[in-house]
Amino acid sequence: MNYYKYISLILLPIAILSSLNACRKFLEAKPDAKMVVPSTMKDLRALLDDVATMNLSWPIAGEVAADNYYLQTNNWKSISSLTDRENYIWKEDVSNDMDWTLTYRVVLKANLILEKIAEIHPSPDQVKEWNEIKGSAMFYRSFAFFMIAQEFAMPYDPQSATSESGIPIRLTADVNEPSYRSSLKDTYNTIIKDLEYASQLLPINVAYKTRPSRVAALALLSRVHLTIGDYSKAANYADTCINAGIQLLDYNQLSSATDGAFKRFNNEVIFHIAANYSYSLDASICKVDSLLISAYTTGDLRKQLFYKINTDGSLAFSGNYDGSNSYQLYVGLAADEVYLTLAECQARTSRNTDALRTLNEFMKNRYDKLSFTPITSTANLIDIILSERRKELPFRAIRWMDIRRLNTLAGGNITLERRIDNEIYTLPPGDLRYAMQIPTSVLATAQSMERNKR
Structure with a gap:
């Protein structure tokens, strides 16, 4: 199958979004491989630093389908996007062209970069930059595969992962190579293998949070291993990430009275990406689930920092790490998720003392310091950690992933x-x-592509 022709065909439905200013330049652009033939490391760096393509067009359908919010009937009916309306009620065969196409475009560009960097033989003073470019491309491709798998493949179950269909794993930019779906096991094996390799090539820190770093690779490896239930490895990667110096924001130092408590690229952000726009999640109609709101107890600073009161008394989300006034949701990697992943994995591997230490270190930065009392009992520890995770990470494209994985475990039942x-x-x-x-x-357009079962 002609892959570039395939990319062009599946870009057609996205034309309806051309009125969105932030997407206009990207949507009007020709496919990258036809625009430029990169030949130098400067060219490849420029492709990686194309923020509109690489950082601002990530999947959103899972968040639309998750349970962080609700829509009133009149608001749901007023949504012009059929895809958004259908995702909201989990219609069987919603066609999420945008999430698929734009994320595979990241894969396409990453593959092109990997093929071109292999043709460059760096001088001794270029090796560091060469490694960073290759590691960045591998990171982006792995992250894209992971996000696509969260929407278009079933949740990971070790018992069926070998026989269950995963996603197409495109590892070259060869236009003549047909696309086939790998097994779910092979999908995750590829993601993990590439991330492990990327972590060895990337620098610990980077100049811009829109660029991948070794710390970002470690954070993503912890997320991937949590998703497949490998808690020991997830804990190891999260612990290494924390020891590398990531920072938690002290919410006691923030004020909900200011114009946006959370700034873009704040100290907690490890790697910055934002999701595609969704009409369903627009703050003017997206009302935060009341059960989620009721979970915030006295002294929990997140309730006032994450939400604002609507005129009807409901709450709207305003805790976006992309900046409170941004219409795109932040869906990147941040220190808070890493701490909660570590605490959960420590608890699941019977390291309860360690889990309590990690959990309390996190919670002291989220509760009023004058009223916070550290947790000392291990009773219902995993439930407490999951509750903190639920309250900490809404509207980050993580809840859908969590629902999927938790429902594969005993007692999930969501x-x-x-x-x-x-x-x-x-x-x-x-x-x-x-x-x-x-x-x-x-x-x-792809005769070899297997449908998902219904």
Whole structure:
């Protein structure tokens, strides 16, 4: 199959978004491989630093499908995007062309960079830059594969991962290479292998948080291993990441009275990416789930920092690490997630004393310092950690991932529910809709592409 032709075909549905200023230049651009033939490390660095493509066009459908919010019927009906409306009620065969296309465009560019960097023989003083370029491309490709797998493949189960379909693992920019879906096991093996390699090539710190670093690779490795239930490795990577010097914000030092408590590239951010725009998640109609709000107890500073009160008394999310006035949600890697991953994995591997230490280190930065009392009991420790994770990471494209993985564990039992026009829609554990359908445009042009089961 002609891959560039395939990319062009599946870009067509995105034309409807051309009115969005932030996306206009990207959507009007020709495919990268036809625009430029990179030949130097400066060229390759420029491709990596194309923030619009590499950092600002990441999947959002999982967040639309998650349970952080609800829509009133009149607001749901007013949404012009059919995809958003259908994702909200978990329709069986929603065609999420944008998430698929723009994320595979990151893969395409990463593959092009990897092929071109292999042709360059660096001088001794160029080796550091050469390594960083190669490591960055491998990181981006792995992150893209992981995010695509969270939407278009079923949750990871070690018992069925070898036979379960994963996603197409494109490892070259060869236009004649057909696309086939790898097994779920091979999908994650590729993600992990490339990230491990990238972590050895990348510098510990980078000049800009839109560039991958070794710390970012460690953070992502901890997330990936948590997702597949390898808690020992997830803990090791999270611990190494923390020891590398990542920082937690002290929410006691922030004020909800200021114009945006959270600034873009704040000290907690490890690697910055933002998601595609979703009408469903627009703050003007997206109302935060009341059960989530009720979980914030007295002294929890997040309730006042993450949310603002609507005129009808409901709450809207304003804790966006992309900046409170941004219409794109931050979905990158940050220190708070790493701490919570470490605490959960320590608890799941019977390292309860360590888990308490990690959890309390995190919580003292989230609760009023005058009223915070460290947790000393290990009773229901995992439940407490998961509650903190739930309250800490809404609207980060993480909740969908968490629902999927937790429902594969004993006691997960998370059923999602929506109500529209007095009709109730549900998404129970194990439902095949936890893997969104391969986009219609892809199935129409790629005869080798396997549909998701329904």
